[in-house]
Amino acid sequence: MFTILVVEDDKNTRRLMQAILTANGYHIHLASNGIEALSLMDSHHIDLMILDIMMPEMDGYELTKVLRDSNYNLPILMISAKVMPEDKRKGFIVGTDDYMTKPVDEEEMLLRIQALLRRAKIASEHQLIVGDVILNYDALTVSKKEDCMLLPQKEFLLLYKLLSYPDKIFTRIQLMDEIWGMDTETSDSTVTVHINRLRKRFEHYPEFEIETIRGLGYKVSKHV
Numbered sequence: 001m002f003t004i005l006v007v008e009d010d011k012n013t014r015r016l017m018q019a020i021l022t023a024n025g026y027h028i029h030l031a032s033n034g035i036e037a038l039s040l041m042d043s044h045h046i047d048l049m050i051l052d053i054m055m056p057e058m059d060g061y062e063l064t065k066v067l068r069d070s071n072y073n074l075p076i077l078m079i080s081a082k083v084m085p086e087d088k089r090k091g092f093i094v095g096t097d098d099y100m101t102k103p104v105d106e107e108e109m110l111l112r113i114q115a116l117l118r119r120a121k122i123a124s125e126h127q128l129i130v131g132d133v134i135l136n137y138d139a140l141t142v143s144k145k146e147d148c149m150l151l152p153q154k155e156f157l158l159l160y161k162l163l164s165y166p167d168k169i170f171t172r173i174q175l176m177d178e179i180w181g182m183d184t185e186t187s188d189s190t191v192t193v194h195i196n197r198l199r200k201r202f203e204h205y206p207e208f209e210i211e212t213i214r215g216l217g218y219k220v221s222k223h224v
Contacts, residue, residue, distance in 0.1 A: 002047040002117055003027045007037045007063065008079075009055040017050060020106055026113075034058025038066070046074055048117055053080040053091070061094050068095035073123075075116035079104055122164055131207040131224035135160055142202075149201065154179055158194050162220040163208060171217040191218075 004026045006017045011032075018028045029044055031037040033055045040046075053060035064076055078096045080087065091099045098112055122128055126137035134143045140156040142149045151159070157179050162170065172188040180186055195218055199210055209221050 003029065003045060004113070005029045005031060005037060005040065005044075005046045005049045007031045007034065007049060007055070007060070008052040009033055010052075013052075020110075021113075024110055034060070034063035034066070037063060041072075047120070048075045048077065048113060050077050050079060050113075051096070053078060053082055053087070061090060064091070064096055065094040073120075075120045077109075077112060077116060079109070119164065128160060128163055130163060130222055133205060133207050135163065144205065151201075155194050155198055155201075158191070159198055159210075162210065162218065163222075166208075166220050166222045169213050169216050169219045174217070 002025075004021055006014055006021070006028060008014045008017065008030075009032050014030050014032070018030060021028050029040055029046065031040055035057045037049070037051075038058075051060045051063065058066075060078055060080065064078070067074070067076070075098075076096045078091045078099045079102060080091075080099070081102045082088075083101045088099045097116055100109060100112065128135040128137070132144050135141075135156070136143070137156075137160060140151050140153060142151060142156070142159070158175060161175070161178065172191045175191050176184065176186070176188050180190070195210055195212075202208070202210075207222065207224050209223065211219050211221055213219060
């Protein structure tokens with residue numbers, strides 16, 4: 001069971017969050033400000049934090065910065081009445097992973113929490129599992145039952161990126177910047193070459209499929 005810390009100074013909002021999250025299978029801790037949150041984290045393992053911005057003692061921006069400066073990498077979802085672009089930018093600059101504005105859509109919040117926890121698990125384990133297929137980030141291998149394939153680094157990183165965000169469309173430029181680096185002199189046609197190689201390698205794997213989205217880029221569809 002995942003443990004979520006809700007940091008919110010409004011008592012009614014805390015109770016509502018607790019009810020929603022508990023009903024969906026999460027274990028919940030509550031704090032009314034950043035100081036309480038830090039104290040609670042000293043004695044409890046927290047998988048994800050839901051954080052308001054405007055709070056007494058220590059606000060959400062300051063708490064997030066303190067955690068990131070101390071190398072706490074837990075996922076943070078900011079939920080605030082602040083709706084201006086500069087407020088969101090400040091949140092991401094200090095280190096939040098996601099940002100929602102009040103009033104919050106309950107279903108959307110739960111979906112975002114699931115996505116944040118999934119990505120955190122992938123990052124911490126350096127392993128991605130898709131049905132019977134296992135991608136090992138440290139070894140650059142793709143395994144399926146008795147078969148194990150060692151991939152060239154760029155091919156592995158490209159596949160790992162796409163499979164980490166199923167159904168998300170990435171442009172060639174986005175993939176070039178992330179996998180090859182923004183300063184590379186390689187053309188974006190290199191991405192197409194590597195995609196074709198990956199398709200050939202895994203054409204008999206029913207667990208996933210790399211799709212071309214005409215005029216946009218690529219995405220992976222999972223079939224498990």
